[in-house]
Amino acid sequence: MALTSFDVLAHGVDDKTRNFLENNSGVHILPFIYIGAKHMVTGYDHLLFLVGVLFFIRRAKEVLIYVTMFTVGHCITLMSGVLADIQVNAYLIDAIIGFSVIYKGFDNLGGFKRIFGVQPDPKKAVLIFGLFHGFGLATKIQEFGLPSDGLVPNLIAFNVGVELGQVLALIFILLAINIWRRHPSFMRFSDWTNTALMSGGIMLVGMQLTGYFIN
Amino acid sequence: MEQHQSTISLVKASLLASVVAIITLVLFILPAEYNIDPTGVGQKLGLTVFNEEASDSAGLTSKAGKASSGEQESVIVTVPAGRGVEYKLAMQQYQKVAYEWMTDNGALYVDLHGEPQGDTTGYFESYTIATSDSMKGSFTAPFSGSHGWYWKNTSDQDIQVQLIFSGDYVIEGLK
Numbered sequence: 001m002a003l004t005s006f007d008v009l010a011h012g013v014d015d016k017t018r019n020f021l022e023n024n025s026g027v028h029i030l031p032f033i034y035i036g037a038k039h040m041v042t043g044y045d046h047l048l049f050l051v052g053v054l055f056f057i058r059r060a061k062e063v064l065i066y067v068t069m070f071t072v073g074h075c076i077t078l079m080s081g082v083l084a085d086i087q088v089n090a091y092l093i094d095a096i097i098g099f100s101v102i103y104k105g106f107d108n109l110g111g112f113k114r115i116f117g118v119q120p121d122p123k124k125a126v127l128i129f130g131l132f133h134g135f136g137l138a139t140k141i142q143e144f145g146l147p148s149d150g151l152v153p154n155l156i157a158f159n160v161g162v163e164l165g166q167v168l169a170l171i172f173i174l175l176a177i178n179i180w181r182r183h184p185s186f187m188r189f190s191d192w193t194n195t196a197l198m199s200g201g202i203m204l205v206g207m208q209l210t211g212y213f214i215n
Numbered sequence: 216m217e218q219h220q221s222t223i224s225l226v227k228a229s230l231l232a233s234v235v236a237i238i239t240l241v242l243f244i245l246p247a248e249y250n251i252d253p254t255g256v257g258q259k260l261g262l263t264v265f266n267e268e269a270s271d272s273a274g275l276t277s278k279a280g281k282a283s284s285g286e287q288e289s290v291i292v293t294v295p296a297g298r299g300v301e302y303k304l305a306m307q308q309y310q311k312v313a314y315e316w317m318t319d320n321g322a323l324y325v326d327l328h329g330e331p332q333g334d335t336t337g338y339f340e341s342y343t344i345a346t347s348d349s350m351k352g353s354f355t356a357p358f359s360g361s362h363g364w365y366w367k368n369t370s371d372q373d374i375q376v377q378l379i380f381s382g383d384y385v386i387e388g389l390k
Contacts, residue, residue: 087336106229114225143337195228202236207244214249 027150029157036161039140041169045097045204046133050166051173052104052197053126055190058181067170069123073130074137075159081138082155090143091212093136098204100129105198109191137162287381292389294323294368294376303363304384306356312382316364317349319375325350329362353382361387 040046053070057063080086103125106112113119141158180186246257257263294300304312306329327343342354356362362384368374 090335102232105232109225109228111225111229114222143335191224191228195232198229198232199236199239202233203240203244206236206240207248210240210245210249210251214251 027153029153032154032157033161033164036158036163037165037168038161039137040162040165045094045101046166047169047173048101048197048200048204049097049104049129049133050169051177052101052108052194053122054170054173054177055104055108055194055197063170063174065123066126067166069127070130070133071163071166073127073132074134074162077131077134078137078141078159078162079134079155081135082141083152085142086135086138087142088135088139089212090136090139091208091215093132093139095205095208095212096132097129097136098201098206098208100132101201101204102198103129103201105194105196105201108194108197287379288386289377289379292366292376292378294366294374296368296371296373299324299365299367301363301365301390302378303361303387303390304380305387306359306362306384308356308359310383311353311355312362312380312384313353314378314380315349315351316376316378319377320372321370321374322346322348323374323376324367324369326365326367327354327363328365329356329358330360331358332360334360363387 050070053066054063057066081088107120107122107125141155242254242256243260243262246252246260247262250263252258252263290302292300292302306312324346325343326341328339328341330339340357343350343352354362364378366376
């Protein structure tokens with residue numbers, strides 16, 4: 001049944017994007033910024049992780065540090081992954097991204113301090129998961145089968161798009177969390193929210209691992 | 216991260232998260248994503264429909280998996296308004312197919328292309344790219360893999376394509 005297995009990842013691109021990639025070569029800054037931003041804004045796994053990271057962060061400076069760590073992490077692996085042509089199985093990477101959501105939910109519930117007696121450095125954790133998220137993006141952009149013509153500028157444009165998408169998503173997430181934080185229900189439901197976050201992460205891991213094993 | 220909850224409630228939260236996740240996975244996500252439906256709930260709710268859509272909704276006489284017998288094949292493929300569909304043949308390297316297709320109503324964007332077997336990067340090679348209401352020709356597969364037509368309908372009406380082909384292949388059918 002080898003015939004049915006190899007087309008699975010080949011067209012993980014919607015019609016319009018495919019048309020664009022198919023009919024163009026050379027440098028296209030704005031379209032690649034757009035694709036990058038779209039991937040970030042529509043990537044619910046990344047967004048869930050960001051919700052987890054930002055849940056208990058209040059001060060603008062802290063937000064900036066965490067976001068920078070995440071950005072540095074995924075820039076490194078996104079760029080080097082594509083340029084060095086490193087192929088990582090998309091299902092496994094997405095499973096790790098799902099795991100990062102579980103991790104953050106558990107961390108927000110105070111799980112590490114409670115069970116293991118130690119609090120892992122949340123900044124380092126964000127950096128490390130940023131690295132994995134970057135690999136996920138690298139794998140996705142490699143699925144596009146980009147022509148080498150204009151690859152580097154297009155890649156940088158894609159990366160810029162990812163950052164713009166992230167900033168856009170961050171604004172909405174921060175606004176929502178900050179508005180909610182003023183209400184007493186925030187603390188009352190914070191455990192519920194982070195439990196739900198963990199649950200969502202487990203669903204992502206289960207879905208991706210199943211995909212990995214049946215394909 | 217200052218939480219005032221006991222270890223017991225933490226364990227409870229983790230268990231609850233796992234149970235909800237597993238139930239959701241088994242009942243809804245796996246049936247919809249992969250057609251894995253041990254409980255049958257996905258089928259009842261119609262969630263497995265995503266996995267049947269490819270072969271049924273486009274009005275194709277399904278012959279997927281059938282090997283060529285040297286005879287001519289003829290299929291009707293419906294390309295829905297504003298959408299693209301693919302019809303693919305599995306071919307070994309250097310095998311040849313002759314084909315002819317025509318639409319019932321106007322021109323389609325077409326990309327005749329092949330994807331190497333086992334490739335997961337999304338690489339494909341286009342042999343013909345055009346916008347036309349009919350086409351006739353032949354091609355020899357430069358590599359083993361999946362070869363065939365991508366039609367895109369940019370109009371606001373469904374368009375039917377009659378595709379006739381013969382040669383060496385195994386039909387993969389509509390994608």
